Amino acid sequence: MKIAQVTPLYEAVPPKLYGGTERVVAHLTDALVDLGHEVTLFASADAETRARLIPVRDQAIRLDPRPLKSDLAAHMTLLATVLEHADDFDLIHFHTDMIHFPFFAGMADKTITTLHGRLDLEDLAEVYERWTEFGLVSISDDQRRPMPFANWLATVHHGMPAELYEFSPRSQGYLAFLGRISPEKRPDRAIQIATALGRPLKIAAKIDAADTVYWETVIQPMIAGNPLVEFVGEISDQQKSAFLGGAEALLFPIDWPEPFGLVMIEAMACGTPVVAFRCGSTPEVIEDGVTGYLVETLDQAVTATERAHLLDRDAIRARFELRFSATAMARRYLDVYGDLLARRPFADLPRTAPPSRRTVDELRTFASIGG
Structure with missing residues (x-):
């Protein structure tokens, strides 16, 4: 299976010090490679991974000593880069909350989104009610409580390399x-x-x-x-x-x-x-x-x-x-991936068309002005 993993850019993959989401993505990515899958990681250039790395920023944001940074611009560039390569993958796994929804709505059936944070925040519910086509994975059953209506595919607990x-x-x-x-x-x-x-x-x-x-x-x-x-x-x-x-x-x-x-x-x-x-x-x-x-x-x-x-x-x-081993986590995600792919009408629909040049250019322009 050809799988893309898309991580936030706040920390290195895995983080140099404190950090949660990027650490999980690092361990999941390596475990999927070890299980024989073709995995591409979209992350900052300081990532350490056994997967193919497509770097979208020279280093992670939090420990970047440069004083003036735009995390929004960095993540818009990330999404534009993923869009350019989207047709190369059987499945794109996002760990970026909901920021990708407007730009990947046309290919939501080849994505899953793991939500890593708390969901009892103002304004979140409206987003997940609007973009119901995106399948979501929770990291605990309790995490779902503020949004029981969302398009939950599974709960997958985190894992770490033994x-x-x-x-x-x-x-x-x-x-x-x-x-x-x-x-x-x-x-x-x-x-x-x-x-x-x-x-x-x-x-x-x-x-x-x-x-x-x-x-x-x-x-x-x-x-x-x-x-x-x-x-x-x-x-x-x-x-x-x-x-x-x-x-x-x-x-x-x-x-x-x-x-x-x-x-x-x-x-x-x-x-x-x-x-x-x-x-x-x-x-x-x-x-x-x-x-x-x-x-x-x-x-x-x-x-x-x-x-x-x-x-x-x-x-x-x-x-x-x-x-809670990384391999156990990866196997649970592979079950989710398999279920998603089984529901896609490969025989009836053509392969998802690559994003238009205009869409990618608009993302890059938005990123260049910092949102």
Whole structure:
């Protein structure tokens, strides 16, 4: 099968540091290649992939040091480039939310779109009610709740390469928080849990500009006066095995409808149990009492964290390999691809015509003026 993967341009593929969507696309793309498919990745030039790469920007946007950038223009150029090559593929897999809908409506039957973010935002529903011809994939069943009417084809949970994470049979006794410093991720809860137990906590997290005030007014003061807490900052994939594998438990104390939560399966790959608040996708990812604990209050979280060491780390790793490996994810997507292709009337309709030169030129012109 000839498959195109179209990723956002905000992070490298895979990301150099923090990043979710582009990391998933990287692992899916490589797994599809390993399964024998002809895959083309549309991404920034700093991507590392076993697929054919068509670069559409010299580097990913977030870590680009140049001060003046237009992410809209970059993504319009991305779509124009995909349009130019669209006739080369049996299927185009978009990971770019809904931005491609107006330009690919004429060939929606050869696309699927995985939605990676939260869907309870104002104005989203109207878009998915308008462009119903695009088949959608959710990354958890819970993610669908704000839009049950949408054209859902399947839910495919994320997966990671098993060989990327080293299993750790025992911890070094500290607790871990990995993610973003933001109100919805609730690092304050992680600090409270560790403090209540008198256990060391290591925080490896990204601080976005939008969350600087929260960091400076809430989290930094909690860390500054607490000898149990160490702030590590952002870490790379290469650092995660040691960071997560050394933890007695990963604290995932979220307070928002998390669509998936990659860090949970990253911890599981290292054999580390997860203590997660029952919110968003966590009940779909964590098997309570097997790979971690699901809690609803801070007191429950403290109790669960105290007994996390009783869980079998070998069993946690085994559940990761069964449910959340990159190969398992790729095979589930291949089922979706096959169902989509089976519904396309190959015998009755000519192959989708390539986009008109005018359409591509209009996209490129729009990109050149930054929208």
